[in-house]
Amino acid sequence: MTGRGVAIVGGACTDFGVRPLTWAELAQEAGAALFSAVPGLRAEDVDSLFVGAAMPERFAFQSHVAPLAAEQMGLRPRRLLQRTELACASGQSAIRSAYAAIASGLSDIAVAVGVEKMNLPSMAEANTSMACVMDRPWDGPAGATAPPFFAMVAQRHMLEHGTTAEQLAAVSEKNHRLANTNPHAQFFAKRFSREKLLGLPIVAPPLRLGDCSSMTDGAAAVVLVADEFLRRFPGPVAWVRGSGQYSDFHNLANAGSLTDWVGMKLAAREALRQAKVDVGELDLAELHDCFTISEIVEYEALGLCPPGGGGRWAADGNSELGGTLPVNLRGGLLGCGHPLGATGIAQAVEVYEQFASRVPAARQVRDPRWALVHNLSGSANVHSLMVYERGEAS
């Protein structure tokens, strides 16, 4: 790694769910939450803003959202201002862009915010918007959306490895249960037993409603700071230690194996290599559980279990708090909902709060040092990973 050290010094989430507010009001709420969560933060010190937003043109009929977010949050960026779009990984893209800007010296103190307003009066219109993430003229006309694609991943995983609907439900039950520790989660205070999950309607066979993350309104924000400015923010920090991405296809025809996510393996190898840490040293992970099957394939891509063994690994409790590697302690996308641009930021907020020992005891990892965050986007054709290490600013 070259460049300056970069750390997250705090962050905040809005409530996630079906929210009676607009895109701009979400951005405003995230700004207010951020300034309240990070006492040392002064608006005039924030020189740059990166805005993760997947499709405000579709969901809010609004483009040029970076200055809109800045205005709503009370920020006047004087160095770098831009929106980052990478579908479901737009939020992590904002963090990575802020990290790159600070490491290179172009920015000293930057905010990364993610905002998505997804619930519209017309569900069909929202579904159309989600579908344009795929290769529009070549996959779109057949009706390609995320659920049938990930359903085919699940079908092949069941066929090749004997993964069961009960194992999928185990992932869903875990993440929905953990969401009960997170008042910001869409499914906070909602109980889902495995039996209940297995009785929910099929959305895209073999996936049922409880196997799929939701359409969610929400926003989240973090502050990233160069090492030489850390003294302004005394307390725990999350150092960015590694970053990796990989993409080798877009059209579904070029996906290769549906069940062996080679791109994730390569991106993880790069992120862990930069951080000089082994997967076995991680204390917690936020993995992109847009669907239950995703989390299962991701365990395998990280080498946490043998190829094909992810379903059993989950059902055996390895990804629970106290297990081999706790995964998605805030409740994941399944429990929190998945506001596309906000998800990657909310995952980083969870890492920071875990490092700062500020989450409820029911999901607090004891003395965590290393955390990994993963987002996939589209049809798992892009994998984005970051590695964080706990530190202390004084």
Place this chain on the structure above:
Amino acid sequence: MSGARPARPRPRLETAAVPPPAPERTGDAGAVPFLLDFLPLQGERDTRLARFYERLKAGRLSTTRCRRDGTIAWPPRTACPRCHAAELDWVDLPSTGTLYAFSAVLGGAPLGMEAEVPFAVGLVDLDGVPLRLFGRVVGRPWTELAVGEPVAVESYSTPDGRVYYRFRAGASR
């Protein structure tokens, strides 16, 4: 499984560089506005791949093959993704394949497709070429489909004169 695979089909060559006469603009009379409509505009004024749709209208699913290194790409290209040459030929693709994976849309369909719910979609390994195409699967309900079964490629027309391809499962198994 589909049993014995046919021999690799002999591609029918056609030079991509020779454009056919320009037809009128197509497809702006669809059921949904252009920017909410997944079916692409297909005419000479809309895309350099208009030949793909012309051939599909004649029942021939095709793609481009690089004259320099033989790369068969999907989707069809105007430049080879391997060597970036622009000298590409159109080649017909096999009209049969094997269902590799499938699912179905039981709800939450995009605009213009709601009336077609429930519908099946799948990935199909085309016989004799290393291509696995995604598409709609018709012929039987999703509950009666099976991984590994043979399907046929077919083209179909929309009321506004555009054309697309899909897969057809046998009437019974």
